[in-house]
Amino acid sequence: MGMKQAPKRSGEYLFEIIMRRYQVRATMMTSNRPLEDWGKLIGDVPAATAILDRFLHNAEVINITGRSYRLRDHAAKPEATQKKKPKPACEPVAK
Numbered sequence: 110m111g112m113k114q115a116p117k118r119s120g121e122y123l124f125e126i127i128m129r130r131y132q133v134r135a136t137m138m139t140s141n142r143p144l145e146d147w148g149k150l151i152g153d154v155p156a157a158t159a160i161l162d163r164f165l166h167n168a169e170v171i172n173i174t175g176r177s178y179r180l181r182d183h184a185a186k187p188e189a190t191q192k193k194k195p196k197p198a199c200e201p202v203a204k
Contacts, residue, residue, distance in 0.1 A: 114149075120156030131163045138164070 115123075130136045140147075144161055148154035 115151050117152060120151035120153030120160070123151065124156050124160050127160050127163050132167075136164070 127136070142150060144165075147161060148157035151157045151160075
């Protein structure tokens with residue numbers, strides 16, 4: 110959650126999902142945005158507040174910091190960061 114701003118009325122839909130699962134099923138959500146920004150992302154601050162109220166009631170919040178796991182090999186292999194020239198589809202013909 111948070112890569113793009115959610116479409117209109119998505120706050121209502123997300124609230125409905127959270128309400129149906131609240132204290133019935135486990136729910137996991139990941140986000141690259143702090144909780145304080147969810148009202149702006151959803152476009153509905155009251156809905157975001159209600160969602161977070163229920164979602165965080167018995168939640169375990171895990172904050173992950175540090176470098177991206179996907180980029181772990183780039184530091185170990187400097188040649189991986191250099192761009193290679195693409196090979197031409199066919200060799201030019203001399204006239």
